Amino acid sequence: MRLGIHFANFTLPGGPEALAPTLAATAEAAEAGGVSLFTLMDHWFQMESLATSFDPMLEGYTSLGFLAGKTKTMRLGLLVTGVTYRHPGLLAKIVTTLDVLSEGRAMLGIGAAWYEREHLGLGVPYPDISERFERLEETLQICQQMWSDNTGPYDGTHYQLAETICVPQPLQKPGPPIMIGGSGEKKTLRLVAQYGNACNIFDIGVEGVAHKLDVLRGHCDALGTDYDAIEKTLITGADALDAPDTFLATMEQYAAIGIELVTTAPSSPEPAAWVARTTEAVVPRLSAI
Secondary structure, three states, X not given: OEEEEEEOOOOOOOOHHHHHHHHHHHHHHHHHOOOOEEEEXXXXXXXXXXXXXXXXXXXXXXXXXXXXXXXXXXXXXXXOEEOOOOOHHHHHHHHHHHHHHOOOOEEEXXXXXXXXXXXXXXXXXXXXXXXXXXXXXXXXXXXXXXXXXXXXXXXXXXXXXXXXXXXXXXXXXXXXXXXXXXXXXXXXXXXXXXXXXXXXXXXXXXXXXXXXXXXXXXXXXXXXXXXXXXXXXXXXXXXXXXOHHHHHHHHHHHHHOOOOEEEEOOOOOOHHHHHHHHHHXXXXXXXXX
């Protein structure tokens, strides 16, 4: 089993001047500690469940580009890109750029978006949930087309592209892996089965996650796709440093149902030090599961 680090809190000592060195130091500590995936949020206002909308938040893909120059081996992505924030043709180009400059380490994490306040606050259209999922599916199709030899048009319900040129192409073939976030059983997990290389499920308990994976398997069977080829990942609020033995015992249960990577977030005002301690405490034992 592998570990991912999700950097979500930018309210840190030192103010804005400290954000770049702190973010870089945290990513470098994660890579040195054997972390496989380093993610940021795709938000423009901080989430109110974590802090306030007036707390610091950095734009995600700019920040990942910065980290691409500070790291060498970890996969980099957003957990997850909001489909409403960038035109899909431009999003495909942005993720391609990250893949090229990181030498093949980009991941497209994507979801239907949900944070209404930042949409309204910044003037971004916020269609209803049904339309957002329609746009999500078209965006997945556009990204796959732009990461192929097909440079022709795309004519969807919501998006029309006259040419799907993307030069250079991503270094990863057939393109950066696509992680679709969320665990909605009718739409989200069906999109994972049809378009995704990875799912990301909230830590709702072993039985709950096992049920979600069973639903995903059912969608794969119905669509004729390979369930085993989809990476199963989990995001947890558990702090591995609080009780490493308990954390690892729980991860053994998750691994038994197919979870391959668990992502957790620093819970300290000194995230680089937290990551260094966490990786030392759990990565060797986690990798043995």
